[in-house]
Amino acid sequence: MESIVAYELGPLPEKITGGCLCGSLKYEAHFPENHDFKDNSGTCQCTQCRRSTSHLFFIWQKVPFSHFKWTSPSTDSLKNFYCTPGNARGFCSSCGTFLYWRREGGPNINIPIGTIDPLYLFGEGWEDSGGEVPKNGFGRALANGCGGHEWTRNEIAGVTDELELVGAGPKGRGERVEAE
Numbered sequence: 001m002e003s004i005v006a007y008e009l010g011p012l013p014e015k016i017t018g019g020c021l022c023g024s025l026k027y028e029a030h031f032p033e034n035h036d037f038k039d040n041s042g043t044c045q046c047t048q049c050r051r052s053t054s055h056l057f058f059i060w061q062k063v064p065f066s067h068f069k070w071t072s073p074s075t076d077s078l079k080n081f082y083c084t085p086g087n088a089r090g091f092c093s094s095c096g097t098f099l100y101w102r103r104e105g106g107p108n109i110n111i112p113i114g115t116i117d118p119l120y121l122f123g124e125g126w127e128d129s130g131g132e133v134p135k136n137g138f139g140r141a142l143a144n145g146c147g148g149h150e151w152t153r154n155e156i157a158g159v160t161d162e163l164e165l166v167g168a169g170p171k172g173r174g175e176r177v178e179a180e
């Protein structure tokens with residue numbers, strides 16, 4: 001889709017890795033060759049996403065579920081919470097990190113940007129990546145906001161309503177009917 005702001009995404013990753021705060025859950029996601037990093041970057045300011053991320057909004061990069069896999073030896077600490085039936089909010093029951101939003105049976109998984117490893121997000125340790133990751137990582141490609149913003153009716157005046165990230169894509173896109 002056409003984005004409102006002509007964002008330069010910079011280099012595009014072929015994959016990312018990430019995980020939870022305590023380290024018991026780690027994942028890897030590979031991007032399809034034609035992955036649209038703009039269309040798959042969005043945010044939600046619904047009250048459910050605020051509470052489950054404990055932040056002003058949920059910022060994601062969406063990938064095909066078939067391209068996402070767990071790489072930690074165990075996923076025992078992974079739990080799903082359902083605020084809306086069929087919509088899983090995955091989290092680590094050891095440390096509390098919110099790890100995904102996913103419509104069960106749907107084709108995609110929405111990965112919270114904050115769980116992506118620092119190497120990919122902003123280039124921490126890029127010198128040791130053998131050329132895979134550029135100096136500043138892939139943050140712009142992963143979190144550009146061009147794909148749209150849900151529940152902007154919940155914007156906080158003077159706080160979330162004039163952010164460049166939220167201005168980058170259409171507001172009010174894909175609002176889901178959710179109990180709040």
Ligand SMILES: [Zn+2]
Pocket residue numbers: 020021022023024025077092093094095096097
């Ligand atoms: Zn954890």
Ligand SMILES: [Zn+2]
Pocket residue numbers: 044045046047048049050058150151
């Ligand atoms: Zn939401």
